[in-house]
Amino acid sequence: MRVSVHQVDVGDRLLYDVFNAYGLPLISAGTQLHKSDIEKLNAHNVDYVDIVPRSEDDDWPPRYDEEKLEVYHSAIGGVKQLFESVRKEGQLNEEEVNRTFDPLVDRFHEDKDVVSMLLVLNSKDDYTYQHSVQVGMLSYYIAKWSGLSEKQAVHAGKAGYLHDIGKSMIDNAILQKPGKLTDEEYDEIKKHTIYGHDILRRSFDDPSLALVAMQHHERLDGQGYPNGLTGEQIHPLAKIVAIADVYSAMICTRVYQKKRDLLAVLRELHRMSFGELDPAAVQAFVKHMIPNFIRKKVALTDGRTGTIVMMNPLDVFRPLILIDGHFIDLSCETGLEIEFISV
DSSP states (O other): OEEEGGGOOTTOBBSSOEEOTTSOEEEOTTOBOOHHHHHHHHHTTOOEEEBOOOOTTSOOSOOOOHHHHHHHHHHHHHHHHHHHHHHHHSSOOHHHHHHHHHHHHHHHHHOOOHHHHHHHSOOSTTHHHHHHHHHHHHHHHHHHHTTOOHHHHHHHHHHHHTTTGGGGGSOHHHHTOSSOOOHHHHHHHHTHHHHHHHHHHHHOSOHHHHHHHHHTTOOTBSOOSSSOOBGGGSOHHHHHHHHHHHHHHHHSOBTTBOOOOHHHHHHHHHHHTTTTSOHHHHHHHHHHHGGGGTTOEEEETTSOEEEEEEEETTEEEEEEEEETTEEEETTTOTTOOEEEEEO
């Protein structure tokens, strides 16, 4: 069974020898993996390994039971409560924020398959609150995958969790409008960055949370808002949250937008790394997300359905699909696209 290194667990047994990029042996076939072995695989940038198939009782592919999902649903409800607190009090209570955010961090430590999490936590209901939870989650992972410490990653996740708190000051009629916004309504929406900055500055001693709320729509080329900042003028955490924000917004179902498949959006994010989004953080995000697509079900634009079995190293956004015992290489079948992906 071929799996991503990011999905390997302690106790898995290697089916074949593993070599590094120079052809030198790392770990021999038959080894039952320990934590140190997995760390070695990551240190040598090994992407995939073959392991002895897990038993039918194993949680493979990952399934999300109600207990696990409840943590995320509670967090979505928690964001809603935070919005209501701001409307009433004009600021946030740090203990209330921690009470809703901290349980999420425990889930981040346990869940490895980010793609499956995003697929099961994606509905058109409560978009604003769901989006805040997704951005908090993705900001944590992007920070970790970019080499930041656990403490810094948790802080990035918290910044992502609160990045849209300024929308609590926007009329719901605008936030939930099913059609295209007028110029005046769009200008009002953009003010959520300023409102969020003011709310978090009043609520926390840490100025970085407020800066992220202010700057998560800024772009490296100066084409963002509200201040048209460029490059190093943008706070490093805001650059991370910006990536999570764009990705979550594009994959979510909204009243005026049909959700797009996660792999196509990842390709769009890669395109945006050439001038708009931080290229190093996007590269880390893409590298660690791609293995999560292995074994996911897909529907193609010609109506056929199958399973992703391998990512093409020359074009990671056009994988190899298994359909009824036959392989379809999307890097060769240029007329075919993935319609949607599911667990």
